[in-house]
Amino acid sequence: MTNDRITFKERIYSVVGSIPKGKVLTYKAVAQLAGNSTAARAVGTCLGQIPHDSKLPWHRVINSQGKISFELGSDRFVAQKQRLQDEGVMFVGQRCNLKQYLWDL
DNA sequence: TGATTGGCCAGGG
């Protein structure tokens, strides 16, 4: 098919869009669901290209340490933290309860 | 086509 030109970005979008409310995923987890467990860095790069206007819950994607990769106080950091808290995800400084909110399939 | 950038993961001090 000529439609097989789907890039990781497209696949990542689908995975991120499948994250339920109140749950979070790590970049690595998204990479695995996208088909490449070793492309966590690619996920971060692709997510960085997603505009804030996107309907994708990109804010539900954090690093494996349960922390937001953005700079503390950054525009994205505040937006992500606020959206997550609005969904019931409590944050402690720069970190959140990964074990409690991690989307475990 | 080739090289660079960007960003997370893992380990060690």
Place this chain on the structure above:
DNA sequence: GCCCTGGCCAATC
């Protein structure tokens, strides 16, 4: 708990 380094992969120019 924090900081630093090396490695890896995909997208981009």
